Amino acid sequence: MKETRFFYAPNAASQNQLPPEEATHAIRVLRIKPGDEIFLMDGQGSFHRAEVESVTSKHCFYRLTETLPQQPAWHGRIHLAIAPTKDAGRMEWLAEKAVEIGIDEISFLECRFSERRTMRTERIERIVVSAMKQSRKPWKPQVNPMIPFNDFIARAHPSLSFICHCYNEIPRADLFAEITKPQESQSDITILVGPEGDFSIDEVNQAMDCGFISATLGQSRLRTETAGLSAVVYSQLARRILD
Amino acid sequence: MKETRFFYAPNAASQNQLPPEEATHAIRVLRIKPGDEIFLMDGQGSFHRAEVESVTSKHCFYRLTETLPQQPAWHGRIHLAIAPTKDAGRMEWLAEKAVEIGIDEISFLECRFSERRTMRTERIERIVVSAMKQSRKPWKPQVNPMIPFNDFIARAHPSLSFICHCYNEIPRADLFAEITKPQESQSDITILVGPEGDFSIDEVNQAMDCGFISATLGQSRLRTETAGLSAVVYSQLARRILD
Numbered sequence: 001m002k003e004t005r006f007f008y009a010p011n012a013a014s015q016n017q018l019p020p021e022e023a024t025h026a027i028r029v030l031r032i033k034p035g036d037e038i039f040l041m042d043g044q045g046s047f048h049r050a051e052v053e054s055v056t057s058k059h060c061f062y063r064l065t066e067t068l069p070q071q072p073a074w075h076g077r078i079h080l081a082i083a084p085t086k087d088a089g090r091m092e093w094l095a096e097k098a099v100e101i102g103i104d105e106i107s108f109l110e111c112r113f114s115e116r117r118t119m120r121t122e123r124i125e126r127i128v129v130s131a132m133k134q135s136r137k138p139w140k141p142q143v144n145p146m147i148p149f150n151d152f153i154a155r156a157h158p159s160l161s162f163i164c165h166c167y168n169e170i171p172r173a174d175l176f177a178e179i180t181k182p183q184e185s186q187s188d189i190t191i192l193v194g195p196e197g198d199f200s201i202d203e204v205n206q207a208m209d210c211g212f213i214s215a216t217l218g219q220s221r222l223r224t225e226t227a228g229l230s231a232v233v234y235s236q237l238a239r240r241i242l243d
Numbered sequence: 244m245k246e247t248r249f250f251y252a253p254n255a256a257s258q259n260q261l262p263p264e265e266a267t268h269a270i271r272v273l274r275i276k277p278g279d280e281i282f283l284m285d286g287q288g289s290f291h292r293a294e295v296e297s298v299t300s301k302h303c304f305y306r307l308t309e310t311l312p313q314q315p316a317w318h319g320r321i322h323l324a325i326a327p328t329k330d331a332g333r334m335e336w337l338a339e340k341a342v343e344i345g346i347d348e349i350s351f352l353e354c355r356f357s358e359r360r361t362m363r364t365e366r367i368e369r370i371v372v373s374a375m376k377q378s379r380k381p382w383k384p385q386v387n388p389m390i391p392f393n394d395f396i397a398r399a400h401p402s403l404s405f406i407c408h409c410y411n412e413i414p415r416a417d418l419f420a421e422i423t424k425p426q427e428s429q430s431d432i433t434i435l436v437g438p439e440g441d442f443s444i445d446e447v448n449q450a451m452d453c454g455f456i457s458a459t460l461g462q463s464r465l466r467t468e469t470a471g472l473s474a475v476v477y478s479q480l481a482r483r484i485l486d
Contacts, residue, residue, distance in 0.1 A: 073462045093336065100469045135464045176480060218483055219316045221378045226343045233476040237419055240461055 005030055005038045006133050008140070012040035012048045016061055023060040032060060041133060043140030045070055070138035074102055074239040075186040077159065081107035081152055082228045083195035086115035088123075094225040095124045098232045099131035099141055102240075108146040113197035119146045149203055152192075153210040159188030162215040163207040164227060165199050172216040175231065179238040189239070191215075191231040196224055248273055248281045249376050251383070255283035255291045259304055266303040275303060284376060286383030288313055313381035317345055317482040318429040320402065324350035324395055325471045326438035329358035331366075337468040338367045341475045342374035342384055345483075351389040356440035362389045392446055395435075396453040402431030405458040406450040407470060408442050415459040418474065422481040432482070434458075434474040439467055 007022040009015065018026055018040075026032040032052055040048040040062070046069045050062040080103060084091045095106060106128070108119045125143050132140055162175055179189055192199075192207060199207075208214055217230050250265045252258065261269055261283075269275040275295055283291040283305070289312045293305040323346060327334045338349060349371070351362045368386050375383055405418055422432055435442075435450060442450075451457055460473050 097469050097472070100463060100465050101473065102463055134466070174485065218479070220343060220345055220479075222343050223377070226340050229340070229472070230344065230476055233473055234480070236461070236463075237477070237480065242417065 005032065005036070006136065007038060007040055008043060008129050008133055009040040009048075010043050010140075012042040012046075012050075013064065013067065016053075016063070018060040018062070020058070023058060026060045027055055027057070037065075038062060040064075041136075041138065043129075043132065043138075045072075045138050047138065071241075072139075073241055074236060075241065076239055077104040077188040078102065078232065078235045078239065079105040079107065079159070079188070079190040080193065080228055080232055081109050081190065082193040082224065083109045083111045083114050083149075083199075084116045084119050084146070085196060085224050088116070088119070090223070090225040091119070092124065092127050094228050095127045095143075096131045097229050099128050099137065100135040101229070101232050102137070102236050103141050103232050104139070105142045105144065107144040107152060109149045109152055109192065109194075110146055111149045111195050112200040112203055114195045115197070116195075117146075121145050149199075150206065153207045153212065157190050157211065159190045160184055161190040161192075161212045163192040163199065163204055163212040164215050164217050164231065165194060165204050166216075166221075167198070167201060167204060170201070170204055170214050172214045175215040175217055176234045176238070178213060178215065179235060186239070189235050191235070193224060193228045193231060248275065248279070249379070250281060250283050251286060251372050251376055252283040252291075253286050253383075255285040255289075255293075256307065256310065259296075259306070261303040261305070263301070266301060269303045270298055270300070280308075281305060283307075284379075284381065286372075286375065286381075288315075288381050290381065314484075315382075316484055317479060318484065319482055320347040320431040321345065321475065321478040321482065322348040322350065322402070322431070322433040323436065323471055323475055324352050324433065325436040325467065326352045326354045326357050326392075326442075327359045327362050327389070328439060328467050331359070331362070333466070333468040334362070335367065335370050337471050338370045338386075339374045340472050342371050342380065343378040344472070344475050345380070345479050346384050346475050347382070348385040348387065350387040350395060352392045352395055352435065352437075353389055354392045354438050355443040355446055357438045358440070359438075360389075364388050392442075393449065396450045396455065400433050400454065402433045403427055404433040404435075404455045406435040406442065406447055406455040407458050407460050407474065408437060408447050409459075409464075410441070410444060410447060413444070413447055413457050415457045418458040418460055419477045419481070421456060421458065422478060429482070432478045434478070436467060436471045436474060
């Protein structure tokens with residue numbers, strides 16, 4: 001049985017050829033031939049069945065045969081905003097895992113104690129697309145460029161918003177308990193996770209002034225990327241739509 | 244303020260010097276001096292405060308000043324048994340994250356469709372100790388050598404035991420719903436996660452014959468290590484003891 005081939009084609013329905021990078025992969029690696037069936041993921045909620053019509057050295061032309069709109073697997077939007085770790089690899093790992101588990105948006109924050117103040121989001125974007133294909137997610141998660149902490153919290157956040165931190169002296173709600181409250185079962189969720197040295201106390205207070213709820217992920221002492229991933233798993237458990 | 248130094252010393256209370264590897268690290272990297280205060284983690288539930296008495300080129304002698312028994316952070320034992328991925332790095336990552344989040348025992352299974360049939364658990368052991376120190380876990384998680392799937396399931400498992408798999412044709416309980424049932428709130432949990440190509444249908448049936456519950460982690464299509472980590476996060480949420 002031939003394995004189904006999935007490609008990311010953001011404008012699948014209005015185009016008749018694969019985007020350049022996907023075409024190269026299709027032609028050189030997968031050796032796609034005219035007549036082959038392929039699946040296009042538009043990243044906007046639909047998969048499309050298509051038949052390959054012709055292949056040149058750089059182009060792969062197709063004809064759509066069926067559009068398959070997908071159902072959301074969870075309620076609301078899940079948005080993680082995190083201060084990237086010094087080791088960029090840990091953020092790449094987080095991006096891959098967060099997409100597999102299910103997320104709508106990832107932002108990177110520049111904080112008072114950030115150990116990394118620049119972030120190549122093109123690389124994260126590629127990892128996100130690859131994880132989206134691998135885990136067959138109908139919607140492409142949005143990756144935002146790095147932004148100063150204050151600019152991020154000052155924006156309107158029409159969602160249940162949390163700042164997770166480790167200061168015992170600031171009262172903290174239990175994140176999982178908060179997002180699983182029955183009256184909030186479909187709200188969007190935004191969760192802030194700080195750098196290795198945590199947010200500053202000022203940052204926590206500023207976020208609370210902007211409507212963010214001071215929260216804890218639990219008793220464990222977690223690395224930044226592990227905290228980010230735990231927040232995504234908690235959010236999925238709270239918002240998932242059961243089969 | 245001087246940072247607190249944590250060392251893993253399995254027999255902290257009956258010894259008066261750090262184990263060789265920790266001693267080397269203490270002397271060469273941290274430049275510990277007589278009079279310094281150190282913390283010893285015995286991996287058996289206690290931290291010990293100690294004062295360094297003398298240091299040679301290879302030995303670091305201490306005197307215990309206080310034993311601090313720790314409270315468990317979760318109920319029951321959490322045991323993940325997983326078929327290692329082809330890429331050993333993915334298992335090392337999983338071991339680190341599972342320890343941070345909280346686990347009692349990790350086993351490696353050799354399955355019908357395993358892509359990796361040998362596993363250097365010494366390396367996993369080192370990662371587990373390092374993550375235990377970093378995340379200040381009072382108990383050292385146990386790492387078991389690789390074992391054939393059939394041998395593992397044939398053992399007595401006096402716990403709530405699950406086999407997670409992707410076969411739609413075999414009825415599956417929802418793992419999170421099962422482990423959060425009020426009447427099971429303190430039971431030990433054992434969870435089996437298969438290799439990249441999943442367990443075989445025979446393996447699933449054999450495990451069910453041995454009392455394992457057929458289960459799903461949810462709708463998402465997860466890589467092996469992501470499935471393993473999700474299972475650990477679910478178990479923690481189900482068994483954690485709130486502050």
